[in-house]
Amino acid sequence: MSRTTLALAAGAACIATAAVLATSGSAQNPLPTSLHLVDKESSSIGFFPHHRPRQGDRLGFGNTVSGDDSGYDRGVCTVIGRNQALCIVQERLSRGTLSAQGFINLDRPNKNAPFTVTGGTGAYDGARGTALVTDVNEKTTDIQVSLRP
Numbered sequence: 047m048s049r050t051t052l053a054l055a056a057g058a059a060c061i062a063t064a065a066v067l068a069t070s071g072s073a074q075n076p077l078p079t080s081l082h083l084v085d086k087e088s089s090s091i092g093f094f095p096h097h098r099p100r101q102g103d104r105l106g107f108g109n110t111v112s113g114d115d116s117g118y119d120r121g122v123c124t125v126i127g128r129n130q131a132l133c134i135v136q137e138r139l140s141r142g143t144l145s146a147q148g149f150i151n152l153d154r155p156n157k158n159a160p161f162t163v164t165g166g167t168g169a170y171d172g173a174r175g176t177a178l179v180t181d182v183n184e185k186t187t188d189i190q191v192s193l194r195p
Contacts, residue, residue, distance in 0.1 A: 081191040085109040085119065087184075099125045099152060109187070115139040129153045135161070142168020146177060155181040163191070 091108030099105065103125045111117050121135035129152050137144040148161030158178040166173040175193040182188050 080193065081114045083111055083113040083115065083189040083191070085111055085187040085189065087186070088118070089185075091120070099131070101125050101127060105131070111137060111139065113189075115141060123150065125152065133161075139170070142166055142170040144170050144173060148177075148179070150179070156187075157181070 086109055088108040088110060091106075093104075093106045095103045095105065104122060105125075106120070106122045108118060108120050111119055117137060117139035119135055119137045121133050123131040123133040125131045126149075131150050131152055132147065133150055134147045135145070137146070144166045145164045146161045147164055148159060150156050150159055157180050159180070161177040161179055163173050163175050163177060173193065175191060177189050177191045180188045180190075
């Protein structure tokens with residue numbers, strides 16, 4: 047798996063998390079039931095092993111986020127198997143922060159990889175739902191978020 051592919055998958059996870067949290071909003075505004083985010087790789091941010099990732103290795107990434115909200119994300123993934131990593135992502139968006147976690151595939155593009163939204167602050171306080179992460183190319187990830195009431 048290439049460094050760019052790993053960063054893209056991790057960025058996608060981050061975006062998915064942000065999308066879910068962003069749609070939760072506050073009690074004063076009706077909550078949307080879906081959110082769309084796009085992650086673009088920040089090539090100067092992140093860390094990767096100098097060998098093919100193996101179980102126990104960690105890697106990090108950062109992305110710019112656009113779409114229904116904007117900002118940036120940072121994430122850390124731990125390789126848990128030959129082709130899989132568990133990622134934790136923090137999204138810093140214009141209306142608050144979001145947290146998410148999920149699994150990514152390390153050796154092929156991710157398509158509708160599910161991430162769980164685990165929390166948020168500001169406008170995203172109490173957000174929960176599922177974000178589906180899809181790698182568009184090596185530097186861009188599309189995230190579709192569905193929120194629970």
